[in-house]
Amino acid sequence: MSTFKVGSHFVTRIEEMLTPGFLPEFLFPDFDKRVFLQAKLLAAPRFWHAESGKVMSSMHSWMIRKDRHVILIDTGCGNDKSRALPIFQRFHQLHLPYLDNLLAAGVKPEDVTMVICTHLHVDHVGWNTRLVNGQWVPTFPNARYIFSRREFEHWQSPTGGGITLPENMAVIADSVLPIVAAGLVDFVDDGAQILPGLYFEDAPGHTAGHGMIKLESDRDAAVFPGDSLHQPMQVYMTDWNSRFCESADQARTTRRAVLDYCSDRKALLLPAHFGAPHGGYITRHATGYGFKPADDLVVSG
Numbered sequence: 090m091s092t093f094k095v096g097s098h099f100v101t102r103i104e105e106m107l108t109p110g111f112l113p114e115f116l117f118p119d120f121d122k123r124v125f126l127q128a129k130l131l132a133a134p135r136f137w138h139a140e141s142g143k144v145m146s147s148m149h150s151w152m153i154r155k156d157r158h159v160i161l162i163d164t165g166c167g168n169d170k171s172r173a174l175p176i177f178q179r180f181h182q183l184h185l186p187y188l189d190n191l192l193a194a195g196v197k198p199e200d201v202t203m204v205i206c207t208h209l210h211v212d213h214v215g216w217n218t219r220l221v222n223g224q225w226v227p228t229f230p231n232a233r234y235i236f237s238r239r240e241f242e243h244w245q246s247p248t249g250g251g252i253t254l255p256e257n258m259a260v261i262a263d264s265v266l267p268i269v270a271a272g273l274v275d276f277v278d279d280g281a282q283i284l285p286g287l288y289f290e291d292a293p294g295h296t297a298g299h300g301m302i303k304l305e306s307d308r309d310a311a312v313f314p315g316d317s318l319h320q321p322m323q324v325y326m327t328d329w330n331s332r333f334c335e336s337a338d339q340a341r342t343t344r345r346a347v348l349d350y351c352s353d354r355k356a357l358l359l360p361a362h363f364g365a366p367h368g369g370y371i372t373r374h375a376t377g378y379g380f381k382p383a384d385d386l387v388v389s390g
C-alpha cells in the first residue's frame with residue numbers, strides 16, 4: 090500500500106488489482122517498440138511484463154484523508170459485474186479483496202465521505218456499487234458521489250458515448266444510475282472547488298466529459314489525471330492515444346496540459362493505471378518530457 094504525503098494531506102493507493110494489462114500495440118494504435126530506447130525504466134518489470142509482452146496495469150482508487158474527510162478518486166472495476174465482451178474480459182465477474190484492502194487502510198465503506206470519478210468508464214466506476222440480494226446498491230452509503238455533469242450527459246445522450254463505446258452502457262446501468270437514483274450524486278462543472286484545495290477541472294479527449302482532480306495543500310500539489318495518461322510511455326510519446334480515447338486531438342492537448350502543469354508546478358502525478366509506485370514527477374526538456382517514479386515520496390509501503 091503506497092501512501093504519499095502532499096502538504097498536509099495523505100494520499101493512499103487502495104489496490105484492486107495489479108496485473109499485466111493490454112498488449113501495447115492493442116492499447117496504443119501508434120505503438121512502436123523503439124519507445125523502449127527512450128527511457129530504460131519503460132522496460133522495467135514494474136511497467137512492462139516481458140513474458141506476456143503486456144504493459145503492467147494497476148487498478149486502484151486514490152484515497153485522500155484530511156480531518157473528517159475520506160475521499161476516493163475512481164473506484165476500479167468492481168466485483169460480480171458481467172463484462173463478457175472480449176475487450177472487457179479482464180473485468181468480468183471479479184471477486185477481488187478491494188474492500189479488505191480499504192479496511193486494511195483503516196476505512197470501512199460507511200466511513201467514506203466522498204467518491205470522485207474522473208470519468209464513467211468501466212474501470213473507474215466499478216466499486217460505486219455492489220451486489221446485495223440481486224440489486225446494485227451504493228457501496229459507500231454515506232458518501233457524496235461527484236460526477237462531471239458533462240460526462241454524465243455524454244452517456245445519457247443518444248448521440249454520445251453509447252455510440253463510441255456501446256459496451257460501456259451496461260456499466261452506466263449497474264455502476265452509475267443506481268447512485269443517481271439513490272440521490273447521492275453532486276454534478277460538477279469545470280473549475281469546481283470540491284473542498285478547500287481540491288478542484289475538478291475538465292480534461293476532455295479520453296471521453297467528452299473526462300476530468301482531472303487537482304489537490305493543492307500548503308506548497309505541494311498533486312494531480313489525478315484519470316486516463317489522460319494510461320502508461321508512462323505516453324509521457325515520452327505524448328501523441329499516443331489509447332484506442333479508448335474518443336477525441337484524438339483533444340486527448341493529446343489535454344495530455345500535454347497535464348504534463349506542463351506537473352512540470353511547472355512540480356506537482357505529483359497520480360494516474361489511474363501506472364505500475365509501482367504508481368505516481369511520479371514530470372520533467373520537461375527542449376524536445377519533450379520525462380518521468381521520474383516517486384519512490385522516495387512513499388511514506389509507508
Ligand SMILES: [Zn+2]
Pocket residue numbers: 210212213316361362
Ligand atoms: Zn482507465
